[in-house]
Amino acid sequence: MTELQVAILLCDVALIVVIARLTGRLARALGQPAVLGEIVAGILAGPTLFHGAIAQTLFPVDIRPQLTGLASVGLVLFMFAVGLEFDHARLRGSGRVAGATALGASVVPFALGSAFALYLVGRHPGNRLGFVLFLGVALSVTAFPVLARILTDRGMHRTTIGTVALSAAAVCDLAAWTMLAAVQAIVGGGGGTDHWLVLLVVPFAAALFLVVRPVLRWLLTRTGGEAPHLGQFAVVLACLLASAAVTQLLGLHFVFGAFLFGLAVPRRGTAKVREDLLHRTQATTALLLPVYFVVAGLNVDLSRIGTSGLLELGAIIVVAVAGKFAGTFAGARTQGVSARQSAILATLMNTRGLTELIALGVGLQIGVLDRELYSLMVVMAVVTTAMSGPLLRWLAGRENQEPVPEPLHSLPTTSN
Template sequence: MNPAKIEDTLKLVLVSWIVIIAAAWLMGRLCRRIGQPPALGEIAAGLLLGPSFIGLFAPDFVSFIFPEEVKGPLALLAKIGLLLMLFQVGMEFDFSHLRKKSKVVISSSIMGILAPLAGGLLIAPWLHRTFAPELPLFGFQLFVCIALSISALPIMGRILLEMKLERTALGATAISAAAIDDAVGWIFLGISTALIKQGDNFSWVPFLGQTALIVLYFYVLMKVVGPFIIRAWRKQCAKYQTDTFTPGFLALLFCTLFVSALITSRLGIFAIFGAFAFGVALHSEPALVKAWRDRFADFVIVALVPIFFTNTGLNTKIGSFDNATAWIGCFLVSAVAIIGKLGGCTLGARWAGASWREGLSIGALLNTRALMGLIAISVGKELGLLNDKLFTMFIIMCLVTTATTGPMLRAWLPEDLKKLVPKV
C-alpha cells in the first residue's frame, strides 16, 4: 500500500478511535454510577453514534467520523482487544471451588441451554412468519435457539471483577457454567453454519474428529503449555529479582497467546476461546495474574474492547421498527431470553443442591448476553438469517439482558457475599 495512503487511513482511524474511547468512557462511567456494567454504556455509546440516534439528525457527521476506510482497521483492533480481554478473564478466576460445585456447574449449564432452546423453538416460527418469511425457516430457527441460549463470558467476567466476586465459589461456578454454555453454543453455531452452507454435503465424521482435536488441545494446554509458561515466569522472577515482566518473557507470553488463538480458530471455534483457555492454564499463578493486570488491564478495557461494542451499535437501526408489531416482537425476544436463561439455570442449580439465592445469582449472571450474543448475532446476519429489523431486536435483547444482570445479582446474592460487593 502507498505510504501516503497508509498515513491518511491512520489519521481517519485515530479520529474514530478518539471518539469511541471518549464516548465509551463517558457512557461507561454513567452506567457504573447507576449500578450497570460499563459494557452496557459502551454498547449504548455505539447506538448513540450510529444511525439509530445521531445518524437520524446528522448522517453526514456519522459518515465523517466513521468513513468506510476505517471499518476494517477498527474491526481488527476490536478482535485483538477481545483476545486480550478473554486472556485476562481466564487468568482472573479461581477454579479450586469446582470440585465441590461440579454438579451445580453441569446442571445449571445444561438447563441454561435447554430452556432457552425450548423458548427459541416456540417463538421462532412466529418471528419468521411475521418479520422475515423470505428467510430459510430451518436456519432461522437454529439461529434463534443459539442466540437465546448463549451467555457473555467476558462481560460476566467484568461484572464479577467489578463486584469483587471473581475468586468466590459462586463466581467460579457461574463462569464455568457460562464457559460450557458458550462452548456448546459455538458448536451449535458451527453445525448450523455448516448445514446452511453445505446443505446435503454436510458430514458428521469430520466434525467429530474436529471435536476430539479441540478436547486434546485443551488438555495439552492445561497439562503442558500452562505449567511450562509458569515455570518460565518463576525462573525469570528469580533470575532478575523482579515481580513484573521482562521483555523476553513478555515476548514468550504473547507468542504463546496468539498461537493458542490461532490453533482454536483453525480447529473451528473462535480464536477468543484459545485466549481464554490459555488464561485458565495460568490462573494458578497469582503473581503472574497481578503483573498482567497492573501492566495491561486498563489499556485493554479502555482503548480496545469498546471498539467492538461501538461497531455493533453503528450497525443497529432502531428506526427500522416502523410499527407496534415490531416492538411486540422485540419485547417477546427479550422476555423469552430472560425467562429461559434465568429460569433454566436457577432450576438446574437447585436440582444440584444449591440454595435459591445461589441458583438465582447463577441465573442472573448467565443471563447476560452482551459480547457473545453480539458475536453470534453478527454471524447470523452474515449468513443471511437476519434482516435489519430482526438484527436490531436481538441487539436490544443483548442490551436488556445485560442491563438486568447487575440489579438481579445485587438483589439475590447470598448474604455472606453481599459484604464483598462495593456499593454503587
C-alpha cells in the same frame, strides 16, 4: 491509506476511547457495568440517530475496514482472556448445585429459543436449521466476564452463591461457544468444495492441548512462578494470533481459535503467570474493545423499526428472560437451594453483555441473522444485562440496597 485517512483513523480511535471512558463512568454511576455504557455508546454512534449522519461524519466508509481490523484484534484478545479465566478447579469445588444450575440455564433457554425461532423463521429467511439452532444458542448465552465484574463489585465473588454463579456461567459459555461452532459448520456446509476443512478443527484442538500445552507449560514455568518476561509474552501473543488465524482459515470464526488457545494455557503451577497475562491482555482490550462496540453499533439501525419490530423485540426479551430465569431457577431448586437464592442465581445468569454481542456478530457474519434481527437482539442483550443490577437490589431486600452475601455453608455442597 492516504495521510488524511491515517489522521482520521487515529482521531476516531482517540474519540472512541474518550467516549468509552465517559459512558463507562456514567454507567457505573447508574449502578451498571461499565461495558453496558460502552455498548450503548457504540449503538448511538451508528445509523440509529439522525439517519446515520453521525456515523457518516465521524466514521467514513473508507475508514471502517481499518476500524474493523482493530476491533478484530481486540476480540481475539478478549476471547483469549475468557478462555484463560475458565477455572476447572472452580467447577470441581461447586458440586452438583453448579452443574444443575448450568444444565437448566443452558437447556431450557436453548429449547425455548429454538421453538421461538420456528415462529420467526418465516420473517427472516435463510438457512432454516442454522437459524433455529443459532437463536437457541444466542438466547442461552451468559456473559461470564460481565457476571464476574458484577459479583466483584457487590462483594459476592467469594460467597457460595457467587461461586455457583461463576461456575454455571463458565459451563454455559463453554457449551454456547461449542454449539455456535457447530452452527457455523452446519451453515457453512451448504455448498462449496472446501467446507470439509472445518473437520480439521478437531485435530487442531487436540494438537493445542496435547502438543502446544506442554510446550507452553515448559515456557511459562521457566520464570519460577514469577511474571513472564516480554519475550515469553510475545511468544504467547504470536501463538494466540496464529490459533485465531487457523480457525478462521478452517471455516470457523477467529474467536473460536482465540478461545481455544486461552483454554489450552496450562493451569498447574502458572497462577502468577496467568494473572500477569490476563492483566496485560485486559490493558490492551481496554483500548481496542470500544472500537468493536462502534463497529458493532454501525450494524444496528433502530430508526426503521416500526410497530411490528417493537412487538418482535418485546417477544424476544420475554423469551430470553423467561427461558434463562426459569431454567436457572428450576435447576437450582432441584438441589435444595432456597427460592430467594435461586432467584438471585437466575438474575445473575440472565446477564449477557459483550459475550452476547460477539455471538450475534458471528451470526451476522455467517448470514443466519439479518440486520433487522441483529439490531433487535443487540437491544435484548443491553436490556437483559441492565436488568441484573436493579433485580439484585430488589431481591436482596428493600431495606438494604446491597445484596447480602450468603455464608459459605448456606447452600448444599457436595463433592463430585
